[in-house]
Structure formats: C-alpha cells, structure tokens
Amino acid sequence: MGLDVRKLMPSFGAEVIGLNLSEGVSDAVLAEVKTLWAEHQLLLFRDQSLEEPDAVAFSRLLGDLEIHVRKEYLSPENPEILYVSNMRVDGKPIGILSDTEVGWHYDQIYLPRPAVGSLLYAVTIPNNGGQTSFANMSAAYESLSDRIKGQLDGRTAVQSYENFNAQYSVPTNSDQKQRTPDIEQPIIRTHPISGRKALYICPGMTTQIVGIDGDESRALLDYLFEWSVKPEFVYTHSWAHGDALLWDNAATMHRREPFDGNEERLMKRTTILPPEEFAVPF
Numbered sequence: 001m002g003l004d005v006r007k008l009m010p011s012f013g014a015e016v017i018g019l020n021l022s023e024g025v026s027d028a029v030l031a032e033v034k035t036l037w038a039e040h041q042l043l044l045f046r047d048q049s050l051e052e053p054d055a056v057a058f059s060r061l062l063g064d065l066e067i068h069v070r071k072e073y074l075s076p077e078n079p080e081i082l083y084v085s086n087m088r089v090d091g092k093p094i095g096i097l098s099d100t101e102v103g104w105h106y107d108q109i110y111l112p113r114p115a116v117g118s119l120l121y122a123v124t125i126p127n128n129g130g131q132t133s134f135a136n137m138s139a140a141y142e143s144l145s146d147r148i149k150g151q152l153d154g155r156t157a158v159q160s161y162e163n164f165n166a167q168y169s170v171p172t173n174s175d176q177k178q179r180t181p182d183i184e185q186p187i188i189r190t191h192p193i194s195g196r197k198a199l200y201i202c203p204g205m206t207t208q209i210v211g212i213d214g215d216e217s218r219a220l221l222d223y224l225f226e227w228s229v230k231p232e233f234v235y236t237h238s239w240a241h242g243d244a245l246l247w248d249n250a251a252t253m254h255r256r257e258p259f260d261g262n263e264e265r266l267m268k269r270t271t272i273l274p275p276e277e278f279a280v281p282f
C-alpha cells in the first residue's frame with residue numbers, strides 16, 4: 001500500500017501518517033512497518049488511542065515481549081507493559097524513573113538478550129520538560145575514523161545496570177541486583193534485522209572497555225560518548241498526548257529531560273526482544 005512517512009531528522013526518524021495502531025494491521029502493512037523501523041530507527045505514530053491490550057497486540061507483532069525486571073512498575077493487568085511515571089497511587093510510585101533527568105542509555109544493554117526495540121505511548125504529559133532524545137548510533141559509528149573503528153573492532157565492554165541505578169538514585173532490591181550482574185557486550189552491535197552496525201555503548205551503563213587499561217579505556221569511552229551526541233546524530237522528541245514512538249534499541253540510545261515534579265507524566269512502554277538466536281554473543 002505504501003505508508004505515508006515524513007522524516008523527523010535528515011539522518012533518522014520518521015513520522016508514519018494515518019496509521020491507527022489500535023485497529024490492527026494487515027500482514028502487508030506490518031511488513032512495511034518493520035522495513036521502515038529498520039530504515040529510520042524511530043517511527044512516530046501520532047494521535048493514537050491505545051488501550052493496553054492494543055499496545056501489547058501491536059508490539060507482539062514485532063517480536064517477543066520482555067517482562068521487565070522491575071515488577072513493581074508493571075501494569076497489573078498487562079505485565080508486558082512497564083509504567084514510566086512519577087505518579088503515585090495510595091502513596092506508592094506506579095512507575096519507574098520519577099521526574100528527574102535520565103542520561104543517555106540503551107534499554108537492557110545489561111541483559112544477555114538485550115531488547116531490539118521499545119514502543120512508548122504518551123498517556124499523560126507535563127506542560128514543560130520530559131522530552132526524550134535519541135542518538136543515532138549507526139551514523140555515529142559509521143562516521144568514526146578507520147583508526148578508532150580498528151581500535152574497537154572485536155572488543156567488548158562491561159555494561160552495569162548497578163552503575164546506572166547508582167547514578168540516577170534508582171532504588172534496587174537484592175533480587176533485581178542478583179538478576180542483573182555486570183555483563184560484557186560487543187562494542188559494535190550488528191542490527192539483527194538490518195545488518196547495520198552501531199556503537200553499542202552508553203554513558204549510563206558502560207564502565208570499561210575490556211582489554212584496554214583503565215585510563216585509556218575511560219578516555220576512549222568519553223570520546224565516543226561525546227562523538228555520539230553531536231547535534232547531527234540527535235533527535236529530541238517533545239511529546240504530545242497520543243504519541244506512540246517505536247525506537248530501534250539496537251542502534252539508538254536515548255535520554256530524558258527532567259520536568260516539574262508537580263506535574264504528572266505517565267508513559268506506557270512495551271519492550272521488544274530480538275529472536276533467540278541474537279542473544280549474546282551476536
């Protein structure tokens with residue numbers, strides 16, 4: 001049929017016009033969405049009205065869904081949905097991440113079968129702040145010098161969820177800690193669908209390049225982090241009610257701006273896993 005798309009940035013991101021995700025999609029449209037997702041890395045669907053089962057049903061067409069390790073923030077009726085929110089019910093937070101700034105990271109980079117994507121749906125948004133930015137890590141990788149690419153080729157880095165939680169004061173219980181030990185991942189991740197290579201490191205969770213001494217590793221990581229967030233690689237999304245944004249978590253990292261904690265923000269996320277065969281090592 002040929003979906004109508006409008007680019008968000010010259011290098012990545014596209015708005016898909018006129019597709020109602022709650023109505024279900026045909027096989028032909030699904031195939032096109034998958035192609036566009038791999039090509040543009042971020043797909044924005046505006047003006048959606050998604051009940052939780054709708055979000056789960058659409059996401060499931062894209063892959064197996066992860067049940068997040070933070071069980072306290074899952075939807076009671078649909079555990080495939082994670083609440084990202086500062087809201088409280090009966091005095092208890094219903095969602096992860098509250099209202100503070102959250103720095104650049106890949107979701108689930110600390111797991112052996114890291115997510116290939118997420119769908120985030122805006123239910124309640126604050127008047128100011130709370131934008132989400134994405135960095136195109138394929139473009140960042142491709143534009144590196146051959147010398148740096150050579151330094152990274154075949155290497156792994158240590159990914160630490162504990163480091164992220166410590167940085168952003170995210171409370172973690174002993175069960176969650178036990179289930180998320182530090183892990184090594186390849187620094188260059190080859191996209192399981194498109195085959196395109198991307199830098200697979202992030203400031204929030206990557207602590208060390210394996211096989212390179214501490215200071216040199218730190219300097220190289222800092223260089224790569226700064227390189228990756230140059231303006232030409234970054235798209236910042238200002239949310240509107242009803243926006244659903246599907247991102248490629250194998251080739252983009254993301255961050256969130258803080259917002260006024262007196263305002264409410266509720267986002268609902270599903271997390272899409274790659275096929276089993278793309279678990280580490282990939």
Ligand SMILES: [Fe+2]
Binds near residue numbers: 106107254
């Ligand atoms: Fe995230």
